[in-house]
Amino acid sequence: MPPTLAFLARRLLQLGPVVLAIAALNFALLHMAPGDVADIIAASSGGAPVEFVEELRRNFGLDRPLWEQFLVFLGRLLVLDLGWSHIQQAPVLELVMERVPATLLLMLAAILVAVAAGMLLGILAAMRHRSWIDAVLSILALVVYATPQFWLGLMLIVLFSVTLGILPSGGMMTIATDLSWSARALDIARHLVLPSLTLGLFYVALYTRLMRASMLEVFTLDFITTARAKGLSETRISFVHAARNALLPVVTLAGVQIGHILGGSILVETVFGWPGLGRLVFDALLQRDLPLLLGVLLVSSVVVVLVNLLVDLVYGLLDPRIVQR
Amino acid sequence: MTALLQVEGLSVHFDTVRGVVRAVEDLSFAVERGQTVALVGESGSGKSTAALSLLRLLPPGAGRIAGGRVLLDGRDLLALPARDLRQVRGAAVGMIFQDPMMALNPVHTVGRQIAETLHHHLGQRGAAAEARVVELLRRVQVPAPEQRMRQYPHNLSGGMRQRVMMAMALACRPSLLIADEPTTALDVTVQAQVLSLIDELKAELGMAVLLITHDLGVVWETAQRVVVLYAGRKVEEGPVTEILTRPRHPYTAGLLRAAEWREDGGRLAEIPGSVPSPHAMPPGCAFAPRCPLADDRCRAAIPPIRPIGPAHTAACFRAEAA
Numbered sequence A: 001m002p003p004t005l006a007f008l009a010r011r012l013l014q015l016g017p018v019v020l021a022i023a024a025l026n027f028a029l030l031h032m033a034p035g036d037v038a039d040i041i042a043a044s045s046g047g048a049p050v051e052f053v054e055e056l057r058r059n060f061g062l063d064r065p066l067w068e069q070f071l072v073f074l075g076r077l078l079v080l081d082l083g084w085s086h087i088q089q090a091p092v093l094e095l096v097m098e099r100v101p102a103t104l105l106l107m108l109a110a111i112l113v114a115v116a117a118g119m120l121l122g123i124l125a126a127m128r129h130r131s132w133i134d135a136v137l138s139i140l141a142l143v144v145y146a147t148p149q150f151w152l153g154l155m156l157i158v159l160f161s162v163t164l165g166i167l168p169s170g171g172m173m174t175i176a177t178d179l180s181w182s183a184r185a186l187d188i189a190r191h192l193v194l195p196s197l198t199l200g201l202f203y204v205a206l207y208t209r210l211m212r213a214s215m216l217e218v219f220t221l222d223f224i225t226t227a228r229a230k231g232l233s234e235t236r237i238s239f240v241h242a243a244r245n246a247l248l249p250v251v252t253l254a255g256v257q258i259g260h261i262l263g264g265s266i267l268v269e270t271v272f273g274w275p276g277l278g279r280l281v282f283d284a285l286l287q288r289d290l291p292l293l294l295g296v297l298l299v300s301s302v303v304v305v306l307v308n309l310l311v312d313l314v315y316g317l318l319d320p321r322i323v324q325r
Numbered sequence B: 001m002t003a004l005l006q007v008e009g010l011s012v013h014f015d016t017v018r019g020v021v022r023a024v025e026d027l028s029f030a031v032e033r034g035q036t037v038a039l040v041g042e043s044g045s046g047k048s049t050a051a052l053s054l055l056r057l058l059p060p061g062a063g064r065i066a067g068g069r070v071l072l073d074g075r076d077l078l079a080l081p082a083r084d085l086r087q088v089r090g091a092a093v094g095m096i097f098q099d100p101m102m103a104l105n106p107v108h109t110v111g112r113q114i115a116e117t118l119h120h121h122l123g124q125r126g127a128a129a130e131a132r133v134v135e136l137l138r139r140v141q142v143p144a145p146e147q148r149m150r151q152y153p154h155n156l157s158g159g160m161r162q163r164v165m166m167a168m169a170l171a172c173r174p175s176l177l178i179a180d181e182p183t184t185a186l187d188v189t190v191q192a193q194v195l196s197l198i199d200e201l202k203a204e205l206g207m208a209v210l211l212i213t214h215d216l217g218v219v220w221e222t223a224q225r226v227v228v229l230y231a232g233r234k235v236e237e238g239p240v241t242e243i244l245t246r247p248r249h250p251y252t253a254g255l256l257r258a259a260e261w262r263e264d265g266g267r268l269a270e271i272p273g274s275v276p277s278p279h280a281m282p283p284g285c286a287f288a289p290r291c292p293l294a295d296d297r298c299r300a301a302i303p304p305i306r307p308i309g310p311a312h313t314a315a316c317f318r319a320e321a322a
Helices: A003-032 A037-044 A050-060 A066-078 A092-127 A132-146 A149-163 A181-219 A222-229 A234-256 A258-272 A277-286 A290-318 B047-054 B082-088 B110-122 B126-139 B158-170 B188-205 B216-222 B240-245 B250-259 B296-300
Strands: B005-016 B019-031 B036-040 B064-072 B093-096 B176-180 B208-213 B225-230 B233-239 B306-309 B312-314
Touching: A003 A066, A003 A290, A037 A050, A092 A132, A092 A181, A092 A234, A092 A258, A092 A277, A092 A290, A132 A181, A149 A181, A149 A258, A181 A234, A181 A258, A222 A234, A222 B093, A222 B158, A234 A258, A234 A290, A258 A277, A258 A290, A277 A290, B005 B047, B019 B036, B019 B047, B019 B064, B019 B225, B019 B233, B036 B047, B036 B216, B047 B064, B047 B176, B047 B208, B093 B158, B110 B126, B110 B158, B126 B158, B158 B188, B176 B188, B188 B208, B188 B216, B208 B216, B216 B240, B216 B250, B225 B240, B225 B250, B233 B240, B233 B250
Parallel strands: B036 B208, B036 B225, B093 B176, B176 B208
Antiparallel strands: B005 B019, B005 B064, B225 B233, B233 B312, B306 B312
């Protein structure tokens, strides 16, 4: 088997124990919080007799010891059954999978924006080291870095949707229109611009700074002198010889921050009404919908682990010295 | 006929918080076509700085060329616009470096790195460039070049990497090869192979070689002329046989004694003391504090370079006594 495939197989096998550990941790943490779904349902109907609440608990299996509930949860997990949401009256897996594509789209778009723009701006700042371009980029990065995401989102809506009227202010697609798939893709892309910018800009600032520092370090290495001695132009040296070497720390950091970006999407999805996991988890939390919450957390952790695996593969593509074992 | 490379009064200064460091001061020498000239000195003598300055390759912010001219075929490289200089780098002048592991880009195949030079200067690409890369690698005695060209620097041994560097430097048939300590980072057995390869290619291409080294054994085997640097200044220059058998500068004599093989296993004859700090240069001859012959005159003024034999010059008041 080629080393990369073997690496992939091993990493996928490791997924099992990781997901199990995450599930146990989430289960324990969530059951430490006071109040359960029976309380919420009782409260939402303006109060209920104690017997009714007890009856509800018995029906949901909440009266049984915690370890028994955990084992039931694990047993269902083995057959990919994430349980039933008593609030939404639907299977958790269905609810979650319905939302995953939207979040994945938003997350990947944000990462792509962040790495691509951060890389380009970082290269530019490093090439014009200590010039006014470098100074302006540094200040801009600092400002964006310090700007709260929800505020940035609102301001982008004010500028592009309200004032200029060129981009939609929320949602993922125009409702109830019959569109061809290409028009639909364009429609979704237009809706994607503002949320992914809001989510990604913070990381653009971060990666610009990182890429700049990384480029300046690579510029001091001997092979850059070799490239100059070959007669190459500074632009070619920067983009062809330095950038690929300098990108490694950025990719490493991006990999580490996948989870962080997923967390940030809750906020952004709320601001833009984006129908993803973020909104689902927010609602589930308020309604003590523990099966749904557990399901979302579990699926998110799988997404994070898988995207990390992807990052490791990209790492190997960027630097041939890294052989995945 | 003028010399291929004529360096006149080259000075390189580093601006530091503790003042200006004169890494190279008023350096002049010439390299004739097809000749090998060795630039010799200890670490810190300014020899590598001088070599990098010839093509203005000092990293920005590190050192600045404070004066002088570097004439290649009569064209002053120091006055050339950047665009024109890039046409000289890698084409008329090739360069190889001390550590071929560091000097090759780790994320590109060696074939691609050689082909890049061909593309940039000769506009060759595709199959033609690939064929030429294979030919170049074969010429520098890399076995199985078709496979090697698709490998990365870390897949190759030190000697192979230096051969790749040479293939890259020689791709456009330069008239001058600047070799900055090309064998220092290599095993002794590989050193000899690389040096003889340089000699072979020099004869074949009719190119001149400027060899920067601290190894007098290497100088003896390959060079025709020797320029000795001490603390940034030329202290002696002459034909290799003259310099290495009848050195007239006490520093060169000390270097030779230190390099001598002691059959009796006795202590090496080291030069006492150390190179003066660039921040505290003595007012007179920089070597005076370590020199057994130094007198008051040496400590008061810097001795000028003066002829002391056929094609032999030295910067020493007491050259005749040495």
